[in-house]
Amino acid sequence: MSEVAFSQRSFNTQLKRYYSVYTGGFIGFVILLAIAEQMGLSRAYIGYAFLFATIGLYAMIGIMSRTVEVAEYYVAGRRVPAFFNGMATGADWMSAASFIGMAGTLYISGFDGLAFVMGWTGGYVLVALFLAPYLRKFGQFTIPDFLGARYGGNIARTIGIVGAIIASFVYVVAQIYGVGIITSKFTGLAFGTGVFVGLAGILVCSFLGGMRAVTWTQVAQYVILIIAYLTPVVWLGVKHTGIPIPQFAYGQTLQKVTELEKKITADPKEQEVRGILKARADAATAALKDPDKGFAQGRTDAEKRLADLKASGAPEPKISAAQKALTEYPTDVEAWKAAATKDKGLAARAAPPRPHATPFPGKDEAAQDIARRNFLGIVFCMMFGTAALPHILMRYYTTPNVREARKSVFWSLFFIFLLYFTAPCLAVLAKFDVYSNLVGSSFAELPAWAAAWRVVDPTLLSIVDLNADGIVQLAEIVLGGDIIVLATPEIAGLPYVVSGLVAAGGLAAALSTADGLLLTIANALSHDLYYKMIDPSASTKRRVSVSKALLLVVALIAATTAAQKPGSILFLVGAAFSIAASTFFSALVLGVFWKRANKWGAIAGMIGGLGLCLYYMIHTYPQFIIWFGTTKMDLWWGIQPISAAVFGAPFGMLVLIIVSLLTPAPDKQVQEFVEHVRYPYLAGDTVETMAR
Amino acid sequence: MELSAKHHEYWRRNLVITAVLMVIWFVVTFVEGWYARELNNFSFLGFPLGFYMSAQGSLIVYVVIIWFYARYMNKLDIEYSVDEGEEK
Numbered sequence: 001m002s003e004v005a006f007s008q009r010s011f012n013t014q015l016k017r018y019y020s021v022y023t024g025g026f027i028g029f030v031i032l033l034a035i036a037e038q039m040g041l042s043r044a045y046i047g048y049a050f051l052f053a054t055i056g057l058y059a060m061i062g063i064m065s066r067t068v069e070v071a072e073y074y075v076a077g078r079r080v081p082a083f084f085n086g087m088a089t090g091a092d093w094m095s096a097a098s099f100i101g102m103a104g105t106l107y108i109s110g111f112d113g114l115a116f117v118m119g120w121t122g123g124y125v126l127v128a129l130f131l132a133p134y135l136r137k138f139g140q141f142t143i144p145d146f147l148g149a150r151y152g153g154n155i156a157r158t159i160g161i162v163g164a165i166i167a168s169f170v171y172v173v174a175q176i177y178g179v180g181i182i183t184s185k186f187t188g189l190a191f192g193t194g195v196f197v198g199l200a201g202i203l204v205c206s207f208l209g210g211m212r213a214v215t216w217t218q219v220a221q222y223v224i225l226i227i228a229y230l231t232p233v234v235w236l237g238v239k240h241t242g243i244p245i246p247q248f249a250y251g252q253t254l255q256k257v258t259e260l261e262k263k264i265t266a267d268p269k270e271q272e273v274r275g276i277l278k279a280r281a282d283a284a285t286a287a288l289k290d291p292d293k294g295f296a297q298g299r300t301d302a303e304k305r306l307a308d309l310k311a312s313g314a315p316e317p318k319i320s321a322a323q324k325a326l327t328e329y330p331t332d333v334e335a336w337k338a339a340a341t342k343d344k345g346l347a348a349r350a351a352p353p354r355p356h357a358t359p360f361p362g363k364d365e366a367a368q369d370i371a372r373r374n375f376l377g378i379v380f381c382m383m384f385g386t387a388a389l390p391h392i393l394m395r396y397y398t399t400p401n402v403r404e405a406r407k408s409v410f411w412s413l414f415f416i417f418l419l420y421f422t423a424p425c426l427a428v429l430a431k432f433d434v435y436s437n438l439v440g441s442s443f444a445e446l447p448a449w450a451a452a453w454r455v456v457d458p459t460l461l462s463i464v465d466l467n468a469d470g471i472v473q474l475a476e477i478v479l480g481g482d483i484i485v486l487a488t489p490e491i492a493g494l495p496y497v498v499s500g501l502v503a504a505g506g507l508a509a510a511l512s513t514a515d516g517l518l519l520t521i522a523n524a525l526s527h528d529l530y531y532k533m534i535d536p537s538a539s540t541k542r543r544v545s546v547s548k549a550l551l552l553v554v555a556l557i558a559a560t561t562a563a564q565k566p567g568s569i570l571f572l573v574g575a576a577f578s579i580a581a582s583t584f585f586s587a588l589v590l591g592v593f594w595k596r597a598n599k600w601g602a603i604a605g606m607i608g609g610l611g612l613c614l615y616y617m618i619h620t621y622p623q624f625i626i627w628f629g630t631t632k633m634d635l636w637w638g639i640q641p642i643s644a645a646v647f648g649a650p651f652g653m654l655v656l657i658i659v660s661l662l663t664p665a666p667d668k669q670v671q672e673f674v675e676h677v678r679y680p681y682l683a684g685d686t687v688e689t690m691a692r
Numbered sequence: 693m694e695l696s697a698k699h700h701e702y703w704r705r706n707l708v709i710t711a712v713l714m715v716i717w718f719v720v721t722f723v724e725g726w727y728a729r730e731l732n733n734f735s736f737l738g739f740p741l742g743f744y745m746s747a748q749g750s751l752i753v754y755v756v757i758i759w760f761y762a763r764y765m766n767k768l769d770i771e772y773s774v775d776e777g778e779e780k
Contacts, residue, residue: 111728114746118721121751125717128758129710133765247748251738357743359728376725383721401776403769406762413755424747675695678703679774 008400012081019084023223029053030227034497043496044188050504051183054224055201058511061217065209070540073210073547074141074523080215080398086411088218089395091225091512093120093416095171096178097573099225099509102420104481105570106427110356113427115375117420119382121413126387126585128409132396134592134677136405141397142520143390143584144528150591150673151602152666154533159606163583164390164524166610168517169558171389171576175514176202176562182506185457185486192563198511199559206515206522207551210544214515215398221508222415228505229419229485236429236492250425253432257356260435264474265352273466273475278350284343295336302326318468349475356431370638377643378574384649385577388584391513391520402680430484433491439474446472449490453483460486518558522551574642575617582613582648586656594660595674601660609652616644702772709764713757720750 033046067073080088098120106113138146144160179198184191206214237246240253264270287294306322330336355361360375362368386392395412399405438450443465446454453461460480463472485506489498526547531538538546583606590597618624619633621641639646676682724731724745731742739747769775 111743111746114743115725118725118746118750122717122721122754125713125754125757128761129713248737251736251744254739254743357732357740359732359742359746372726372729376722379721379725403766403776406765410755410758410762413758417751417755421748421751678706679699680769681774681776682699 008079008081011079012083015081015084019219019223022220023227026224026227030497030501033500034495037495037497046497046500047188047503050500051507054504054507055204055511057220058201058217059204061220062204062206062208062213065213065216067209067212068541068544070543072212073544074397074527075394076212076215076398078139078398079400080408082399082404082407083411084219085215085395085399085404085408086413086415087222088215089392089408089412090415090419091218091222091508092395092516093392093412093513094225094419094509095175095513095573096182096506096510097174097570098419098423099229099506100178100182100482100485101570102423103426103430104484106424107431107479107484108354108481110354110361111359112361112371112375114424115378116382117424119379120386121417121420122379123383123386124409124413124416126383127392127396128406128413130589130592131387131393132405132409133402133680135393135588136396136399136402137677137680139397141394141527142523143393143588144524145532146591147587147602148528148532150670151587151599152670153599155603156587156599156606157528157532159583159603159610161524161528163579163606163610165521167389167576167580167583168391168520168524169554170572170579171391172514172517172521172558173561174572174576175510175517176559178510179507179514180562182503182510185503195559195563198507199555201507201511202514202518203552203555206519207548210547211394211398211519214512214519215395217515218512221512225505225508225512226415226418228501228508229422232488232492232494232498232502233422233426233429235494235498236433236488237425239492240429240432246429247421247425250428254357254428257428257432257435260432260439261353261355264435264439267473269467269469269471270352270473270475273473274350274352276466277346277475280343281345281347281350284340284346288337288340288344291333291337291340294340295330295333298336298340299329302329321468349478353474356428373638374640374643377639377646381574381578381581381643381645381649384581384585384645385579388580388588389577390524390580390584391516393588394520394523395516426488427484430488430491434477434479435474438477439472441472443470443472447491449487452490453487457483518551518555521554522547525550525554571621571642575644578613578617578643578645578648579610581645582609582652585649586653590653590656592674592677595671596660596665597656598660598663598666598670600663601656601658604659605652605654605656608655609648612651613644613648616647617641620644698772699774702768702774705768706765709761713761716753717757720745720753724750 033041033049037046069077071077102113102116105116135146138149140146140149143164144157147160148154148157150156176195176199179202180191180195183189183194183198189197233246234244237249238244240246241249243249246253287298302322302325306319306326309319309322330339360368360371362371396405396408399408437447441447443463446463450461450463454463457480460483462478463476465472466476467473485502486499489496489502526543530546531543586609587597587602587606591602616636618628618630620635622632624630624641625632635641636647724742728742728746731745732740734741736744736749766775
């Protein structure tokens with residue numbers, strides 16, 4: 001990364017050397033820790049070693065890449081080769097949700113979870129075909145820059161700023177939350193402390209060196225996260241399929257899972273447990289109709305059950321269970337109501353296992369149709385959101401030229417693909433392990449990983465012997481999705497050092513995404529709002545300082561928000577995609593492909609798209625209804641609030657087209673701007689668009 | 693600058709290849725997704741076909757689309773002299 005005697009080719013060679021050495025060094029570090037573990041290094045120290053070694057490493061890259069130059073700070077000097085920009089985009093893209101949550105979502109929802117796998121990869125086709133090359137030719141610094149230049153003036157730019165900040169902020173809160181969970185889980189720090197330790201890791205790099213530091217750190221983070229993700233899966237694959245590339249061979253395992261599902265559905269013991277769950281759910285539903293009576297009745301029933309058991313001389317475990325139920329009985333009606341509502345939810349567990357390979361399961365045709373519609377709705381929103389999220393699009397400003405920008409989208413998707421085609425495989429392998437080894441084992445001799453996790457974190461794994469037969473039935477297992485990735489090393493029988501590696505990978509995924517997002521927000525404020533609109537005469541040094549100060553403020557606000565543990569993370573992430581898709585996609589793409597698109601069309605289209613998207617969300621998502629005090633409305637065609645862009649994006653495009661046609665065509669300057677963006681090289685090109 | 697006929701042809705060919713690739717993208721995404729249930733009656737590499745496509749097949753097609761587009765356009769740039777010159 002030296003400044004001297006710079007040429008793109010030697011720079012490229014040098015980078016390859018650096019990162020090869022780095023990768024080798026990292027693998028060596030893991031092997032050393034593995035040896036140390038055999039010699040008796042404790043688990044806590046392995047956790048600390050991974051946490052501090054990796055954050056220290058990112059900090060070092062951050063310090064080495066510190067800069068006050070504008071082009072370096074905002075776009076890494078525009079000389080990131082396609083291959084490395086691909087890796088950086090991969091890390092930028094894959095968040096805690098992808099790394100830790102994805103396989104779990106697939107485990108729980110089976111086929112329907114694949115909507116995210118398809119959406120988060122297929123969106124890159126849109127990036128490649130409609131955006132990356134043209135944005136690179138435009139060659140400024142941010143997405144609002146493009147809107148401002150194409151649609152003349154500050155109104156379009158301001159909407160761009162607002163959209164970029166809403167989408168990125170919602171997303172970054174989810175990332176910092178993920179960082180907090182991982183740090184606290186693997187080091188034993190409190191969640192709040194974990195959030196701020198992680199925040200320090202994020203800031204050392206983006207704060208000092210902006211895009212330049214973030215880029216080179218993200219490459220390093222990609223290497224760690226992909227090694228961490230693939231290692232345990234390959235191991236588990238060898239165990240179950242005998243082939244080290246299980247991604248191509250898990251079809252057989254999937255068939256076995258389908259067989260086991262049928263067996264479990266028909267098994268009388270499983271049916272017995274499902275019957276118990278259903279009875280409890282039904283009883284709770286009935287009792288909730290009159291809470292005061294239900295509360296008193298429940299207490300009498302519990303006392304009576306205990307007395308009956310004692311009188312009939314039932315075996316000891318049954319008596320102590322009944323005793324426990326009585327001592328833990330809620331003390332007031334409110335607590336009882338909460339418990340009963342939870343019991344009511346047991347109905348979901350009383351259903352037979354969801355067939356993993358079957359698309360859109362549902363009780364009748366109408367339900368299946370709605371499931372299919374929502375599947376395609378999520379695919380749509382994730383794809384168009386991908387092609388509209390500013391922190392991703394910004395990365396294509398950093399390549400040396402249009403040619404490299406095109407290639408770099410290919411490398412981006414290639415590196416993302418490596419993880420995304422592994423996640424469905426991991427879900428199936430883990431499910432096979434659970435269905436074949438955990439189910440049917442006796443409570444006295446649970447598989448080691450299950451016995452351990454059950455104690456460590458009951459929210460991720462709890463198993464209760466509901467029918468008291470001493471054998472584990474599937475319906476007795478409650479499993480949090482995140483456990484799939486976190487426990488895979490143990491399921492595969494790997495040493496603890498691999499668990500540490502996985503935690504380091506999850507941390508890398510969350511930190512890299514958070515870095516990219518924070519930078520996007522800070523740039524929107526410092527470059528677009530401050531420099532372009534408030535003080536155009538600001539010196540370059542001042543612009544970078546303002547950006548750094550803002551970065552700090554935004555990071556603190558985001559961390560404070562994350563420390564409040566704001567509800568469903570998956571929904572927040574999905575919402576960010578819907579918001580981005582509704583606001584930006586049409587304005588950006590039509591800005592290049594339709595010369596007639598004008599200022600008023602774009603402004604109306606962006607406001608219309610964003611407005612409809614937000615309107616739908618705050619009238620249908622339960623938590624938003626409470627926050628904003630809105631009245632609940634029916635879903636339109638059964639589409640879930642996470643997919644609000646199904647309405648927002650097309651509506652925004654329609655408005656953009658209609659308003660553009662009703663108002664005068666853009667002037668000659670804009671026409672020329674569009675032509676300039678369309679061709680990688682034109683004789684009239686100004687130097688300005690080349691590396692500046 | 694004024695665009696020549698050659699420039700217009702370059703843009704037209706870009707639009708054609710973009711449209712063709714978008715059709716492929718649409719088919720492996722939405723048509724495949726819509727008929728996933730029916731596709732599952734077929735088997736591929738031991739997978740039900742609908743599941744395979746959504747978990748892996750369509751993803752591979754996406755990677756190939758982007759690879760092909762980059763190669764095609766980078767050549768087209770040179771053919772129509774709108775490329776950015778030799779690699780530095």
